[in-house]
Amino acid sequence: MKRFACTLTPENYDTACDLAGSALLRRIPAASTILQITEGGAWDAFPTGIYIAADFENVIRYTGSAIRDGSIGDRVQEHVLSGRAARWTRLMAVPLAADTEEDLVRRIEGRIGAVLRPIDTKRLPTFGGPRRPAQRRASR
Template sequence: MKRSSYRLTPENYGTACDLAGSALLQRVTAASTVLQITESGAWSEFSTGVYIAADFENVIRYTGSSVREGSVGDRVQEHVLRGRAARWTRLMVVPLAADTDEDLVRSIEGRIGTVLRPLDNKRLPTLGGPRRSVSRKASR
């Protein structure tokens, strides 16, 4: 069963920004490529935010978040170095205020992911309280 996919459109980006609520720092309506982010530092001024990655057909593949001393671009670079960004061609960022609590950042990521339904996320943060470790049962 193939689930429907959402595209990275100005309307969907606007929805993502709206879901950030008062934590939203600003809207960055221009999409960036992986190279613009990792090599040219396109998002170097943002230390906290949610990023949305789309493939060459503009289908949303992944949403993630970053709360760190470095930049959101540094987090994208980690994906690239681990080979997880091979399908990503366009990315957009929902920058959040640098002092946004980590639990709120993860909750915003969960909200955005729930609405935009990225194809490659295996799990999204819960929409409620802090993350909890989940024990996994062994496969039989």
């Protein structure tokens, strides 16, 4: 059974930002490439947020989150180094306030993923009530 695929459109990006609610830091309506993020530091100012990755056909492949001392770009770099980002050509970030609790970041990731339905994300965080607190991870 083939899943319906969402594309990375300005409307879907706006929806993702809306789902972040009051935790949203600001909107960045322009998509970035892997090189702009990992080499150019396009997202270096954002330690906390959700990222959305699309392929060359603009199909949303993956949504993920980052909560770290470094940046969302550091998390994307981990995907690149592991080979999981091979099909990603365009990425968009939903930056969140740096002090957003990890549990809320995960719930926002779950909400965004539930709406955008990324085809390569195997499991999304729940977007219900709070779970046990977790430690903030340092970037590698």
